Amino acid sequence: MRGRVKLAALFLVAVAGCLNFPLFVACLSAQTTYTPDSPKVQAMVESALKYLHSASGSNERNCLVALSIVQASKRYLAAVPEGDEFVDKVLKKILSEVKGGSLLKHKEVYYPCLASILLCEMDDVRYRPEINKLIGAFEAQQLPNGGFAYRGRKEWDTSQTQFVALAYFVARQHNINVSVESSKRILEFMMAVQNGRTWVYSPSDKQQRISIHAACSGTVYLLSDLLQLQPRVKKVEKRRAKGFGADLPPAVSIYVPEVNADGSDNGQGQWRGQGPLADVNKRNLSEVKAKANSHFEQVFTLQTQNWPFYYYYALERYAYFREQAEGSVGNGSIRRWYDQGVEFFASIQKKDGSFPAGPEPNSPANVNTAFAVMFLVRSSEILSLPPSSSSLAGGNDLASLKGQKLKQLKGGKIQSTETSQNLNELLDSLNQDLSGEQLATLTDSLKSAIRDYQDRPETSRAEAQSFLRSLVKDKNYYKRLIAVRFLAAEQDLDNAPALIYAMGDPDIRICIEAHNGLRLISRKIDSIQLSETPNRADLTTAKQQWSSWYTKLRPSAELYD
Numbered sequence: 353m354r355g356r357v358k359l360a361a362l363f364l365v366a367v368a369g370c371l372n373f374p375l376f377v378a379c380l381s382a383q384t385t386y387t388p389d390s391p392k393v394q395a396m397v398e399s400a401l402k403y404l405h406s407a408s409g410s411n412e413r414n415c416l417v418a419l420s421i422v423q424a425s426k427r428y429l430a431a432v433p434e435g436d437e438f439v440d441k442v443l444k445k446i447l448s449e450v451k452g453g454s455l456l457k458h459k460e461v462y463y464p465c466l467a468s469i470l471l472c473e474m475d476d477v478r479y480r481p482e483i484n485k486l487i488g489a490f491e492a493q494q495l496p497n498g499g500f501a502y503r504g505r506k507e508w509d510t511s512q513t514q515f516v517a518l519a520y521f522v523a524r525q526h527n528i529n530v531s532v533e534s535s536k537r538i539l540e541f542m543m544a545v546q547n548g549r550t551w552v553y554s555p556s557d558k559q560q561r562i563s564i565h566a567a568c569s570g571t572v573y574l575l576s577d578l579l580q581l582q583p584r585v586k587k588v589e590k591r592r593a594k595g596f597g598a599d600l601p602p603a604v605s606i607y608v609p610e611v612n613a614d615g616s617d618n619g620q621g622q623w624r625g626q627g628p629l630a631d632v633n634k635r636n637l638s639e640v641k642a643k644a645n646s647h648f649e650q651v652f653t654l655q656t657q658n659w660p661f662y663y664y665y666a667l668e669r670y671a672y673f674r675e676q677a678e679g680s681v682g683n684g685s686i687r688r689w690y691d692q693g694v695e696f697f698a699s700i701q702k703k704d705g706s707f708p709a710g711p712e713p714n715s716p717a718n719v720n721t722a723f724a725v726m727f728l729v730r731s732s733e734i735l736s737l738p739p740s741s742s743s744l745a746g747g748n749d750l751a752s753l754k755g756q757k758l759k760q761l762k763g764g765k766i767q768s769t770e771t772s773q774n775l776n777e778l779l780d781s782l783n784q785d786l787s788g789e790q791l792a793t794l795t796d797s798l799k800s801a802i803r804d805y806q807d808r809p810e811t812s813r814a815e816a817q818s819f820l821r822s823l824v825k826d827k828n829y830y831k832r833l834i835a836v837r838f839l840a841a842e843q844d845l846d847n848a849p850a851l852i853y854a855m856g857d858p859d860i861r862i863c864i865e866a867h868n869g870l871r872l873i874s875r876k877i878d879s880i881q882l883s884e885t886p887n888r889a890d891l892t893t894a895k896q897q898w899s900s901w902y903t904k905l906r907p908s909a910e911l912y913d
Contacts (some may be wrong), residue, residue, distance in 0.1 A: 386694040388427055388729050397424055399705035400725050405438050407706075407718035411445055412463035418442035419470045420722035420731075427456040427729040430858035433472050443474060450482045456489040459503045464489060464553055465515040469522045469735075476526035480844060483528055490516050491534045498541030508563055509554050510545065511540060514571040518669070521578050522735055532579070536630040542568055543633075543640045549647035562656050563663035569644040569669030573677055576637065579630045582677045645674070649684040655694045659712055661723035665731070672732035690730075697724055802838060824850045833862050840869020848873055848902045849911050855895035863891045870898050 386393055401424055404417050418439045433439055446467045449455035458464050468486040471479040500516050517538050520530045545551060551568035552558050576582040634646060648670075656663055657860035671681050671689055681687060701707055706717040707724045712849040823835035836854050839847040851873070854866035865881055874880075880897045882890055899911055 375743065382721060385688075385691045392698065393728050394428070396694075396697060396701055397428075397725055397728050400707070400721050400728075401705070403705035404718060404721055404725070407721070408894070409716060409718050411442075412466070413719050413722075414438075414442050415446065415463060415466045417718055417722045418726040419466060419473070422473050423726055423734050424729050424733045426473070426734045442470070446471065447479075447482060450485055456485060457503065461490060461493065461500055461512045462515055464658070465519040468519045471843075472522050472526045472528065476528060480528065483523065483526075487519070487523055487530055488601055490519065491531055494534055497544070498537030498539075499545070507554050507556060508545070510542070510551050510568050511553060513541065514567045514666070517575055517578075521574055524578060525736060527670065532629050535575060535578055536632060539579065539630075539632060539637075540574065542572050542575070546640050549643040561658045561663075562651055562653065563659040565644070565647060565651070565668060566663055566666035566670050569641075569648060570666055570673060571871055572621070572637070572644065573670065573673035576641075576675055577676060579628065579632070581628050581630070581632055581634065581637065595851065599857075602819075624660070640882065645682065648686055649682065652684075652686040652689070654692055657711070659715060660710060661707065661715065661720035661727075664727045665723040667693075668727045668730060669732045672730065672736070676736075693727060697728065733869045766785065802834070824854050829859060829862075832857060832859075833865060836862055836865045836869060840865065840872060843873050845873060845905070848898075849909065852895060852898050852902060852911055855891060855898060860886065860888075860891065867891075867894055867898075874898075874901060 356745040388394075388397075401421060402862065404421060408414060409417075412510065421436060421439055422432050425431065425436075442566050444453065450467075455464050455467060458696060464486050468483050468490075471483050471486075490500075493500060493503065494516075495506065495508055497508060499510070500513045501507055501509045502512070510580075517535070520538075536542050542551075545569070547560075550560050550565045553564050573582075586783065608912050654660075654664075671686075674681050681689065697707070701724075705721070707720045709715060709717040709720060823831045824839070826832055826835075832854065836851065839850055848870060851869050855865050857866070864882065864886070867880075871880070880894055880901070882894055886894075902911070903909060
């Protein structure tokens, strides 16, 4: 089972103790004061989670609450919760309703979409049959114009449509097949029903709501990302590795695929390739985005009376996907949306941890609180993590993989070879769904390939170091661990900032590797110590000590955080 840890009822206490755990790099355009790891934010989330564990409602609402609990766990514990009574109860109900067929024929798609997302996040292997059934049910319900509606109705509904798009995106993040054609039709539907510069809920409801605008704008960006119609400016490529202050060597190109762009098939050939996956009018798409962004700048506010927490949840998703596509959400009033949201939430959160119920019949306190949690933990960042980002497949450790014969992947099969494989191909292979044997041989091959790259006459020492440092921030566990071990082995003081950054890695094993590397580099074997089983607080303290040590040696140096 992927990335799972056993959490007793003490999950909430663990969250409280995970201070300053930088699971993700902050989006500076939105978060100049706060990040999800800020103590103020974590305290709000902890209080909200206590309330949510004691709240209960309809099956649909409970599913939303369970998803918010899972997202908080992924954010602060780098794993989904196992043993959480509330989440387990919701999962049991979902599985029963899929088996009985009622969830596949639900009158609206909100609940089935949330259910499919929760199943993907909890265990995309164990629950794959149920996920596939739900995905198939969505596609069967799609209207001729590409939108979705209440079952049995012909009037499209932008709100339900955006939840199907989100469910498709999450499924693809977990390498579950969804229809490219269906995804394209949703995008073209959203483009076609844009009313001036914004959207309405349905043809019979002409009221302009900022909540619907955020949901539809975010869906356009999300689907553009899913169909690979827009490059991600934040991915680490042949360009400058942001935060490391140096260019990657000309011979190296690192590609982090948005979807299944690694060339693997697994019966999903329609998703192959790194270019656009669908033929969509790009000029029209750009115009739709431009009009939507312009409108958002003019109407942006957090003080809305129409479905406010649904809006905050949609706002976070819009901001994330626009930031991925364009680098920021612009320089206008929306620029500090997250900071403003944190301050606003702090002013309205109740003593019991809940957020106020709205006047709408479907916005009780538990629903609003779940939406608030997903805003605060930046849910879209977490949904976009590859499934194996914080776990080591098969429980194997790289230390046990030494001595293996150099091999390569070809056509999905392992073949022996006497020469190192192309470094880029090996790095791309790590993004595939691999068996334990394949991972083992790839690891050994990658080490040899990096050594060969370093030994080339045309590779400067600075280029080699820059390349390894860029891997420390990669989403793939193996890439990060391999990079940390290489940087540590060189025992070079210039590598200290990258290793200090790695002290905040989602996986504690990498943190320990980085700590041991810093001990060797500093020659301070015993001055900064960790226990044999350090917790997150221990690692945070050690990271602060290493930061202090390095900045004293180099006062003008900048750390990556």
